[in-house]
Amino acid sequence: DAGVTQSPTHLIKTRGQQVTLRCSPKSGHDTVSWYQQALGQGPQFIFQYYEEEERQRGNFPDRFSGHQFPNYSSELNVNALLLGDSALYLCASSLDLGPYGYTFGSGTRLTVV
Amino acid sequence: AQKVTQAQTEISVVEKEDVTLDCVYETRDTTYYLFWYKQPPSGELVFLIRRNSFDEQNEISGRYSWNFQKSTSSFNFTITASQVVDSAVYFCALTSGDSNYQLIWGAGTKLIIKP
Numbered sequence: 001d002a003g004v005t006q007s008p009t010h011l012i013k014t015r016g017q018q019v020t021l022r023c024s025p026k027s028g029h030d031t032v033s034w035y036q037q038a039l040g041q042g043p044q045f046i047f048q049y050y051e052e053e054e055r056q057r058g059n060f061p062d063r064f065s066g067h068q069f070p071n072y073s074s075e076l077n078v079n080a081l082l083l084g085d086s087a088l089y090l091c092a093s094s095l096d097l098g099p100y101g102y103t104f105g106s107g108t109r110l111t112v113v
Numbered sequence: 114a115q116k117v118t119q120a121q122t123e124i125s126v127v128e129k130e131d132v133t134l135d136c137v138y139e140t141r142d143t144t145y146y147l148f149w150y151k152q153p154p155s156g157e158l159v160f161l162i163r164r165n166s167f168d169e170q171n172e173i174s175g176r177y178s179w180n181f182q183k184s185t186s187s188f189n190f191t192i193t194a195s196q197v198v199d200s201a202v203y204f205c206a207l208t209s210g211d212s213n214y215q216l217i218w219g220a221g222t223k224l225i226i227k228p
Binding site: 033041042043044045048056058088090092101102103104105106107109 | 148150155156157158159160163204206213215216218219220221
């Protein structure tokens with residue numbers, strides 16, 4: 001039973017560019033949440049997708065957008081990259097928007113230069 | 114507002130010592146859930162335990178144990194007879210309806226187990 005899969009593992013982008021990160025949830029999960037984790041800090045909630053809609057959003061600018069597909073996989077897009085966007089981006093899947101357990105992927109390490 | 118505090122930034126112990134990681138939380142909700150996650154250098158957050166606010170029983174899983182005390186709003190995590198493989202960053206997290214069931218994270222405690 002596959003867990004949460006994220007791609008790519010590492011990415012280097014130039015300031016001002018755009019990036020797309022991908023996430024496949026754990027089998028049986030229908031909800032995907034995205035988190036940003038800066039070095040030495042805890043994860044910060046970006047947004048959550050359920051039934052192909054953004055259900056909740058954290059305190060992140062509109063440069064951060066996402067999408068969920070009918071197979072529950074999800075993408076995180078970041079436009080006009082800033083140096084401060086360098087972080088580990090974690091995807092977590094869960095079931096039915098509830099607090100019953102979140103399974104995390106290994107993350108995508110984004111470096112903006 | 115909800116908040117999770119992990120006051121210990123970094124702990125270093127010698128292998129086989131016992132170590133306790135502290136977690137203090139704040140919430141106005143009467144129904145809430147507490148979590149501990151382990152983050153090894155690989156980056157993946159590994160789920161360790163979930164505890165709801167109505168279950169104050171302490172839990173033991175092998176060398177791991179958790180002490181949940183609502184009176185002091187604490188949910189501490191103890192590793193007995195630590196091993197080098199326990200080295201990681203450990204996060205405590207809280208969720209409830211007040212946060213729309215999003216996880217509120219502590220800053221994490223980096224645990225270093227020396228051989």
